[in-house]
Amino acid sequence: MSSLKTTITELKNLILQRHLQPGDAIPTESELCEILNVSRSSVREAVRTLTALDILDVRHGRGTFVGQMSLQPLVDALVFRAAMSATDDLKTLREIVEIRRSIDKNAGPELISSFKNTSNPELKKLVEKMVSYAATGRDISAFDQEFHNSLARRIDNTMQAQFIEAFWKIHSVINPLLEISTPDNLEVTAQAHGDILTALEKGDLEEYIAAVNKHYQPILDNLERTNRNLQEKL
């Protein structure tokens, strides 16, 4: 194992052994040099690597803390990967949309047990806004995100909820790389959110799955059309 890897592992073990939690301060740079018996530059390199992974959080002038260990680094890396593939056959983008669709379908049973026979006026209002914005060709992404995050928050599996939010983010960052959605299919997407909500409140899994498919179809169609146009240009 390289000395950097060893230092990183020892630093992680220190967090575990001391039962430090997100937000807790870790020892200072000089203390770490002594505890881990390595040079200042080794400590710095290890801290930087763990910061990139959101395992540590350096707040300048205030010290270094245990990070939130969010999925943000994954989001960043996947966004970049998607951008790299944007010039080829858009494969990564299609894969991301398909994964989003899978995650949403999967969440069906759990969402239904949370939503069945309830009424959700705030979500309904959100859908109405989306539909009216879409009808006039305005950007619906803020409402869209709020809708999907509201659903994610009803799921007891924190990590799965984070994946839903992470993939929404990845998708929204790479969306500008696509051809602009025509108002037509933007409206279909907006309405599909309403269908999703209705199916969940009714507790109808089959209808929910159909609504999820309807939600992603315009995006997948767009991707295929963009891909065809790209191929023709080659």
Add this chain to the structure above:
Amino acid sequence: MSSLKTTITELKNLILQRHLQPGDAIPTESELCEILNVSRSSVREAVRTLTALDILDVRHGRGTFVGQMSLQPLVDALVFRAAMSATDDLKTLREIVEIRRSIDKNAGPELISSFKNTSNPELKKLVEKMVSYAATGRDISAFDQEFHNSLARRIDNTMQAQFIEAFWKIHSVINPLLEISTPDNLEVTAQAHGDILTALEKGDLEEYIAAVNKHYQPILDNLERTNRNLQEKL
């Protein structure tokens, strides 16, 4: 935006603009100082951050290359998060197992269209080995990984396949944190792989889902038992 963030963004843009691919060399440190108009220490810090995310790959004495952009950083981060939660209620571990189960179920239709009416003697042999090893309480993890990776390779969605492999890895690293599996439920797990294969070759989705549930049930039971024991000790 902090200057580190700016340098990172510019370095990423350079990779995109030059259409560099994984394995391609990037400019040297001194060239980057000139191109990005920043100090050597800024370049170094940005390179280190991108290396932690597998976007760059520093090979000592040979230069810096575009990385494989694998999910390894995610695996590392989630393994660590799971280790941090191992002393509380094992929530992260349970979430990981549940996500694995979800991903596997999701892959059902696609796996069936690949496996239906085929015969897979290598996979069958793998299952037999697992069952006989499990019967004598020996470690089946190498066969287990090979089995799940073989299935993942049949999926056209590269990213989804990578998630299957990533979560297998996360799970296997944190498994030693659990109580040792009793030979009893190891055998159930081993046999469940056979059930999964049979269902896929028959093309029976319902049977496949049942086999996937059978596969993960002993692990979830173990987690619950471990959790109960931990609570009692408190």
